[in-house]
Amino acid sequence: MSKRISRILRVVCFLIIFILLFHTVSNILQEKYVAYDTLAETYITDQFNALEKDSIELAFLGSSQTVRGISGMRLLENYGISAFTPSTGKQPFMCTYYYAKRLTKTQKLKAAVIDVSMLYEGIKPQWFRRVADAAPWSMDKAELLLNYAKYRMKKSGKKETLREMWSYVFPVMQFHDRWSTLTEDDFNYNADGPIVFRGNTTRISRVVFDSFIIDGQKINPDTHPNKYELPYFRKTLDLFRDAGVPVLLIKTPKLGWTRSKSLGVQELADEYGLDFLDFNTQELYDAAGFDISSDIADQEHLNFSGAFKLTDYLADYLTARYEFTEAVLTEQDRSDLDAYHRLLRKNQLMLTNDADEFLSCAQDEDCTMLVTADAGKEIPEILKKKMADMGFHTELFGKESYIGLMSGGKVTFEQTKKGVLNYSTVLPCKLAVRISFPDSTPGWYPAQMWLHPVQEAEPEDPVAFPGTGIRIAVFADRYPDIHREVVLTSEEGQIKI
Numbered sequence: 001m002s003k004r005i006s007r008i009l010r011v012v013c014f015l016i017i018f019i020l021l022f023h024t025v026s027n028i029l030q031e032k033y034v035a036y037d038t039l040a041e042t043y044i045t046d047q048f049n050a051l052e053k054d055s056i057e058l059a060f061l062g063s064s065q066t067v068r069g070i071s072g073m074r075l076l077e078n079y080g081i082s083a084f085t086p087s088t089g090k091q092p093f094m095c096t097y098y099y100a101k102r103l104t105k106t107q108k109l110k111a112a113v114i115d116v117s118m119l120y121e122g123i124k125p126q127w128f129r130r131v132a133d134a135a136p137w138s139m140d141k142a143e144l145l146l147n148y149a150k151y152r153m154k155k156s157g158k159k160e161t162l163r164e165m166w167s168y169v170f171p172v173m174q175f176h177d178r179w180s181t182l183t184e185d186d187f188n189y190n191a192d193g194p195i196v197f198r199g200n201t202t203r204i205s206r207v208v209f210d211s212f213i214i215d216g217q218k219i220n221p222d223t224h225p226n227k228y229e230l231p232y233f234r235k236t237l238d239l240f241r242d243a244g245v246p247v248l249l250i251k252t253p254k255l256g257w258t259r260s261k262s263l264g265v266q267e268l269a270d271e272y273g274l275d276f277l278d279f280n281t282q283e284l285y286d287a288a289g290f291d292i293s294s295d296i297a298d299q300e301h302l303n304f305s306g307a308f309k310l311t312d313y314l315a316d317y318l319t320a321r322y323e324f325t326e327a328v329l330t331e332q333d334r335s336d337l338d339a340y341h342r343l344l345r346k347n348q349l350m351l352t353n354d355a356d357e358f359l360s361c362a363q364d365e366d367c368t369m370l371v372t373a374d375a376g377k378e379i380p381e382i383l384k385k386k387m388a389d390m391g392f393h394t395e396l397f398g399k400e401s402y403i404g405l406m407s408g409g410k411v412t413f414e415q416t417k418k419g420v421l422n423y424s425t426v427l428p429c430k431l432a433v434r435i436s437f438p439d440s441t442p443g444w445y446p447a448q449m450w451l452h453p454v455q456e457a458e459p460e461d462p463v464a465f466p467g468t469g470i471r472i473a474v475f476a477d478r479y480p481d482i483h484r485e486v487v488l489t490s491e492e493g494q495i496k497i
Helices: 003-029 041-049 064-069 072-079 093-106 125-132 139-156 158-169 172-181 229-242 259-272 282-288 304-319 331-351 355-362 381-389
Strands: 058-061 111-115 247-251 275-278 367-373 401-407 410-417 421-426 431-437 448-453 470-476 483-491 494-496
Touching (some): 093 125, 093 139, 125 139, 125 158, 229 259, 247 259, 355 470, 367 431, 401 421, 410 421
Parallel strands (some): 247 275
Antiparallel strands (some): 401 410, 421 431, 431 448
16 A cells, blocks of 8 residues: 555544544533423434434424423324424424424324414524534535524624524534533433423423413504514425425413414414414313313413323314324333323322322332421321331431431431431432421421532522421432422321322
8 A cells, every 4th residue: 555545544534533523522512401391402303303204193393382282192192193293492483494394304294283382483593503403414404504594694794693603513613611511411311211202391380370361352453473483484384285284273372372463373374274273262272171270380381281181182183184093102112101101100299289199109219208307396196107108217206306318219318316407418310408407496406408409509598398297308310390398297187288
């Protein structure tokens, strides 16, 4: 081999190694959106990119309203429909159009459902990036970036736009300073299995609002779709129409949605000959069976209960109009269903007011339970027996300050002391906890708990428990935002929360 060829081969090898290392470092530094209390968009986009060809027949597009408001696992388990939700928080229709192009090229959809919320909101760089960063390189991604560059040029000028666009080609330009804040999630965030299921991260929370109903509202003639969103909304509808994919437009319950916006969408639906279901109207809100006291997670999103009701309504609506192929469960589907049902247990843990159900969920292998009992307060025997049956040593309950820890369904730590007692640890969910039994009034040492993410400073005030007795805090090991603090008491011979 000549020296020249040898030299060329060394240069080529060097370039290949450099590119691989550069790509690896960029992937590590790139921002990860994997927290369950957000939308975990990194999981959603990764799962979408990994979909096998012709593996789904129904797609839900939009923004966080479809991520939170639909249950693809319920569609699979209860209706045999293979569906996916390629959506992200505040997803611009520019990105929805990109997903629609990928879907029409890789899947044989029987229908597509589009939530229209973002039709009246603007495009923000931080929300666009959550799609574009994770999108694999293709002609479709190149077109997406080109369309975005044209939009940004109008908003920010040429110089700023060029700098921003280079950061999509070389993500290290955007994320180079993250090296000092890297966490375990940046290296192996997929190691413990899914927390996103078919594009959905349904909320486990419950908030009560007065009403979402828009009937009877006055019409504001100045309400119009966003001028940058509308063209890509139309392009998405045109794309599905040309591909022969029926489209259903929906609007999930959302505080701030208005009758004026709804009428604007209805005009577009009529223009395209599409059905539009607005669940902010009394008729459809009631038809879906929504209950404002139990089905709402926050001002824009449904919780598990609400998502199940919306999913069931849409499943009945769609199956009455289109014929879906009965999905054949794969080993991965069965594994995901098991994980999904474990997550449903967390829904019960957070929302139930039944003490037995709460304690049953709290003893799951993927939960950590922290038990404290105040010194100087009498503990009813029924409570002592219940905790003893679970494996805790309760003979000193009420006599000494007590801390007990259960993890993996087994008691792993107990500590008692007469009077003042302090204890600190980091829980499997990566929350730091400190327990203190200060000397309060003579003979009473009440347990107090401070809780915070390990990377943040301890708050000044302790967690507020509703009363005195046996205090129990339960934490879902994989979901830092899923934890509940209760006090168990006894009323008429029954254990109560």
